[in-house]
Amino acid sequence: MNKQELIDKLKVIVKPYIQNEEAFQELHEETRFIEDLKINSANLVDVILDVEDEFDIEIADDEMEQMLDVKTSMSIITKKIA
Amino acid sequence: MIGNDIVDLSISPVSTGARHRRFLNKVFTKQEIELIDNSNHRAVTIWTLWSIKESVYKAIVRKERLIRYAPKSIECIMLNHVDDHSSTASVDYQGQRFSASTKITGACIHTIAVDEPVTMGQVYSASFDLSYSDDPASCLDDELIKALHGSHCQPLVPIEIRRDDLGIPQVYRGEEELALLSLSRHGRYGAFAYALI
Numbered sequence: 027m028n029k030q031e032l033i034d035k036l037k038v039i040v041k042p043y044i045q046n047e048e049a050f051q052e053l054h055e056e057t058r059f060i061e062d063l064k065i066n067s068a069n070l071v072d073v074i075l076d077v078e079d080e081f082d083i084e085i086a087d088d089e090m091e092q093m094l095d096v097k098t099s100m101s102i103i104t105k106k107i108a
Numbered sequence: 109m110i111g112n113d114i115v116d117l118s119i120s121p122v123s124t125g126a127r128h129r130r131f132l133n134k135v136f137t138k139q140e141i142e143l144i145d146n147s148n149h150r151a152v153t154i155w156t157l158w159s160i161k162e163s164v165y166k167a168i169v170r171k172e173r174l175i176r177y178a179p180k181s182i183e184c185i186m187l188n189h190v191d192d193h194s195s196t197a198s199v200d201y202q203g204q205r206f207s208a209s210t211k212i213t214g215a216c217i218h219t220i221a222v223d224e225p226v227t228m229g230q231v232y233s234a235s236f237d238l239s240y241s242d243d244p245a246s247c248l249d250d251e252l253i254k255a256l257h258g259s260h261c262q263p264l265v266p267i268e269i270r271r272d273d274l275g276i277p278q279v280y281r282g283e284e285e286l287a288l289l290s291l292s293r294h295g296r297y298g299a300f301a302y303a304l305i
Contacts, residue, residue: 060175061275066294067162068120070177071134075127090134091178 027107032100039076043069055097070094081107110222110288110303111166113159114235116295117215122151135161135179143187155217156195160184160208163221164199166290167206170276184208218292220301226288235299248291248298252279255300256286 027035037053044050045064049057059065065073074090077083077099083106085093093099122128132141132154140157147153161182168182169175186198197208199221208221209228218235222228236251238244249269256267256279265282269289272278279286279302287302 071131075130091176
C-alpha cells in the first residue's frame, strides 16, 4: 500500500467523527486529530478501533497514546502491516 | 489545576458486543471495568467514569502542556455515590492525586476535577443547555463572562477569554490572568468551571 492509499483509507475512517470540514478536506500528513479535525476524545477511541478493524491489526496502549495525527498513525499502521 | 467535562448522554450510546468490550479495554483500567460490570446503571457508570477521567485529563494538559492520549494512565481509584445524582471521586495520575465531583442533571453529566493547591470549595461552575444557539461556543463564552462580572469581579477593565496554541482557554482582565479556567461542550450542553487566582 502506498502513502496515498493509506491516507485515503484513514480519511474514510475519520470522516464520521470530524467536526471541522475544512481541515478534513485539506487533510495531509501533518493534520492533527484533536486540534485540527476537532475529533472528540470518545471518538478518538472509535478511530483506533476502526483502524484495528480496517487493517486487521492491534494497537497497543503506548501506540494509541501517540496516534494523534495522520503522520504518526501512518507510521504505526505501516510498521504493523509490513 | 482545574478541569471540567460534560457528557450529553443522549448522544453517548453504549455499544454492545465485542466492540464494546474492546472500547472498555482501551479506555478503562481493570478496576474501573469491574466497577462498570457490577453496575446496575451501566451507561451512567461508564460515562460518569469517562467524564471524571476526561476532566482530570484536561487539568493535566493545562499543567504539563502536552497532549498525550493515555486514558488508562488516569485511574479513578475511588468512586463514592453521594446520592442518585452526584458522586465524588479520587483519581490517580502517575502518583498525583486529583479530586473530582460529578453531577447528573437529566441527560447531562458534568464533572469538575482539581488538584492541589486548588480545592473544590474555590471552584465556581455552571452548565447550560445551549441547543437554542447557532453558535454554542461563543454562547458559552458569554455565559462565563457574565458569571465573572456578576459574582466576582468589578469590570473596570473588560474581561476577555483567550486561547493559547493548544486551544486551552484563559481568562484575562487586561494583562492580568483572572482565573484558572476550563470549558467543555458536548452535544447540546456546555459548561465552565473556574477558580479565581
